[in-house]
Amino acid sequence: MRGVRLVKQAKKGSKEALLQLINEQQDAYYRLALNYMGNSHDAMDAMEEMIVSLYRNIQQLEKNDAFYSWSKTILVNQCKQMLRKADKVTLIESWETIEAFSDPSAVQNSFEQTEQRMDIQELLLRVNAQQKEAIELKYFHDLDYETIAKMTQVSIGTAKSRVFNGLKKMREHARGEFND
Amino acid sequence: MTELERQLVEEKKRLDEVTAPEELEGRLRAALEKMPKRKKSRMPHWVSVTAALLVLSLVAYQYNAFAYYGKKLLGFEEIMSTTLAELNESGNGQTIDKKVLLADGSELTVDGILTDENQFVLYYTLSNPKGLKEDISFMELTGLFTHSFSRSGTSTTNEEGTELKGMWTFEPVSPFAKKLTLEFHDSTSQDWVEVTFPYNPSAAMRTELKQSIKKSVQVDQGSIRFNSITATPSQTTIKGKLKVDNFDRIPLGFYGVKLLANGMPYEQISGGVTSAINGNVFTIDYDALPKDLDSLAIAVDTFVGYKQVDETIFLHSRKETSADLEGEEVIIRKMEVTSEGLEITVVTEENILLDGVAVQVNDYKVPLQTTLKQEYVSTESGKENKERVLLFDTEQLPDAILIKGLHYEKKYHEVIDIPLRK
Numbered sequence: 001m002r003g004v005r006l007v008k009q010a011k012k013g014s015k016e017a018l019l020q021l022i023n024e025q026q027d028a029y030y031r032l033a034l035n036y037m038g039n040s041h042d043a044m045d046a047m048e049e050m051i052v053s054l055y056r057n058i059q060q061l062e063k064n065d066a067f068y069s070w071s072k073t074i075l076v077n078q079c080k081q082m083l084r085k086a087d088k089v090t091l092i093e094s095w096e097t098i099e100a101f102s103d104p105s106a107v108q109n110s111f112e113q114t115e116q117r118m119d120i121q122e123l124l125l126r127v128n129a130q131q132k133e134a135i136e137l138k139y140f141h142d143l144d145y146e147t148i149a150k151m152t153q154v155s156i157g158t159a160k161s162r163v164f165n166g167l168k169k170m171r172e173h174a175r176g177e178f179n180d
Numbered sequence: 181m182t183e184l185e186r187q188l189v190e191e192k193k194r195l196d197e198v199t200a201p202e203e204l205e206g207r208l209r210a211a212l213e214k215m216p217k218r219k220k221s222r223m224p225h226w227v228s229v230t231a232a233l234l235v236l237s238l239v240a241y242q243y244n245a246f247a248y249y250g251k252k253l254l255g256f257e258e259i260m261s262t263t264l265a266e267l268n269e270s271g272n273g274q275t276i277d278k279k280v281l282l283a284d285g286s287e288l289t290v291d292g293i294l295t296d297e298n299q300f301v302l303y304y305t306l307s308n309p310k311g312l313k314e315d316i317s318f319m320e321l322t323g324l325f326t327h328s329f330s331r332s333g334t335s336t337t338n339e340e341g342t343e344l345k346g347m348w349t350f351e352p353v354s355p356f357a358k359k360l361t362l363e364f365h366d367s368t369s370q371d372w373v374e375v376t377f378p379y380n381p382s383a384a385m386r387t388e389l390k391q392s393i394k395k396s397v398q399v400d401q402g403s404i405r406f407n408s409i410t411a412t413p414s415q416t417t418i419k420g421k422l423k424v425d426n427f428d429r430i431p432l433g434f435y436g437v438k439l440l441a442n443g444m445p446y447e448q449i450s451g452g453v454t455s456a457i458n459g460n461v462f463t464i465d466y467d468a469l470p471k472d473l474d475s476l477a478i479a480v481d482t483f484v485g486y487k488q489v490d491e492t493i494f495l496h497s498r499k500e501t502s503a504d505l506e507g508e509e510v511i512i513r514k515m516e517v518t519s520e521g522l523e524i525t526v527v528t529e530e531n532i533l534l535d536g537v538a539v540q541v542n543d544y545k546v547p548l549q550t551t552l553k554q555e556y557v558s559t560e561s562g563k564e565n566k567e568r569v570l571l572f573d574t575e576q577l578p579d580a581i582l583i584k585g586l587h588y589e590k591k592y593h594e595v596i597d598i599p600l601r602k
Contacts, residue, residue, distance in 0.1 A: 015212045022208060030200035038558045044204055048211040055215055062258075063339070084447060120191045125555045139188040140195050146337060150258075153334045155315035155346070171184055 007064040010055075018055055021067060022047075032072060032141050036079035046082055050075045069147035076151040123170045131166030138163050256291075256303050259334050259347050263468045264301065267294060267413055272385050273303070278377040283369035286312060290362065290377055296385040296412035298465070300328055300350040302362070307343045318348050318364045319372075323357030323379065331450075355381040385413040388469065391601060393420075393478070397594045400486040401425040404437075404462075406478055409598060416446070416466040418478065423459040426484055429587040430531045436482030436589065439466045442474050476598040485590025492540070494580045508532060508588060513567070515577055522572040523552065524581065529588075530556060530564040536584025539572050545582070546574045 003024070009017035022029060029050075033043035053074055061070050124132050130152065137148045149159040260268060267273075278290045286308035294301040300321065306312055315335050321328040328351035335346030353360060361376045389411040396405040402424035410417050416439060433453075438445040451464040469476075493503045495512065502511040510532075514525040522539065537548040554568035572578075 015215075019205075019209055019212065023205065026200045026204065027196075027198070030204065031195060031198055034198065037562075039562045040201060042562065044201065044207055047204065048207055051208050051212055052215060055212060120187045135188075139185075140192050142192075150336060155333070155335050156337060157314040167184060171182075174184065 134162035325354035531589035539578035
């Protein structure tokens with residue numbers, strides 16, 4: 001495989017090989033970074049940081065054919081670090097608590113009565129941040145559970161159940177629109 | 181494929197049309213060009229290994245205690261944080277190597293531990309040549325004067341799905357414990373399983389700094405008292421007491437409280453608040469401190485605040501209206517009367533919670549009944565906004581919306597110096 005040969009060269013310190021490896025999936029990296037950063041400028045910054053980190057650490061990569069999942073994990077970590085620095089990260093609790101009087105059953109009702117049509121992005125706002133992240137990584141970025149688990153620093157089992165439970169919740173919200 | 185999955189695939193197709201900007205490749209190349217060329221290892225491997233063996237045998241002869249040190253756990257590099265990886269690299273771990281067979285035929289090996297006064301880190305391997313089912317969740321560690329709950333874990337599985345390497349952190353254990361019992365749930369047998377292994381407290385990493393702080397910062401609705409700081413090689417923990425009435429009104433927590441080591445800000449990596457008899461007790465964890473420490477301080481950059489505004493926003497038209505509440509923007513996006521009542525969509529910055537909200541309808545004041553839904557919306561400038569729908573028990577469109585005050589992320593910029601005892 002051409003990729004593996006490039007990884008070997010990159011491990012020996014070839015910057016050109018590393019650039020080629022990234023180039024092959026440039027759009028996929030970019031979309032992944034965009035998913036987290038929300039704008040093109042920050043997404044490109046994150047990728048710059050990523051390539052520097054890859055160059056420094058590529059010797060630690062054990063399995064050459066795991067280059068893409070490894071480097072994407074580094075990219076996601078990079079994005080999260082930048083978001084934390086910008087104080088933009090939303091704490092998990094914020095999805096559940098707040099605004100003193102909110103009552104979950106009232107929330108449900110309002111969805112059923114007022115929302116006529118929900119597109120998929122709207123449905124994704126109905127699940128918690130971790131489930132949303134796992135679903136996006138799996139379905140929009142085509143990543144396997146092992147990689148998702150590493151990116152989100154949980155076990156594979158947890159990653160799977162986040163996707164599963166998230167989809168379940170989305171189906172519940174979409175009830176009446178599609179009949180699964 | 182279900183309908184939902186089909187929609188997800190459709191959405192992926194839509195997202196896939198996004199391509200990287202042309203300038204990206206050039207920027208990546210430039211970023212890489214700036215990096216110095218990687219150095220090759222200077223000595224051939226056998227030279228350094230022989231040298232190490234020589235030194236080791238000399239030192240080991242001199243110091244009996246050395247037997248407990250110099251343990252490096254192999255195979256866990258991928259899941260370690262930078263700080264833990266460095267500590268492991270320099271041989272701060274204790275090897276345990278205790279095996280136990282689980283009900284489904286998998287074998288659990290407690291490979292080793294890394295301990296100090298702030299945390300207990302456990303490294304383990306799960307293996308089964310027939311394939312592993314799932315990771316283990318550890319519950320707690322017990323021993324003499326020790327009852328440490330697990331905090332978090334992470335793991336990675338090999339491609340064949342036959343071996344898993346994992347790491348789990350616990351609350352620190354007592355220096356009096358000579359034996360530790362690890363408890364976990366075996367999902368096959370649905371049983372709680374215990375593994376006991378010896379523990380050598382003297383091999384725990386030494387605490388580098390432990391000082392009382394005993395200083396408070398006044399915030400709008402109370403005070404934060406910082407009691408102590410404990411820095412170990414793996415982590416730095418600050419403990420204190422919290423008496424702030426509106427602490428949990430916005431999801432900010434201690435994110436705006438930084439630790440300044442040699443002037444460099446460190447951000448919270450974890451933390452928690454638990455209720456106690458008189459107020460709440462909090463801990464904030466930061467990364468390990470740098471080796472050459474000259475100065476240490478805590479900076480309360482931002483924390484939850486409250487300001488009374490007593491503002492009336494008149495709603496003359498049904499168009500979007502915005503108001504400035506002493507520097508904080510509040511947008512009234514939409515108003516409609518539904519079968520539930522009057523629904524008003526209000527947008528503010530993410531860390532703002534409106535307080536004392538009511539609407540004015542024909543000289544009557546109708547208080548907020550409930551909040552129907554709330555979501556975070558990114559603006560074009562990359563800011564995160566909070567959009568919620570407020571419900572009022574009336575069937576009429578209001579003349580005005582009244583806001584008494586707001587809980588918000590306030591800039592305090594208070595710095596507490598921690599004088600270093602040397």
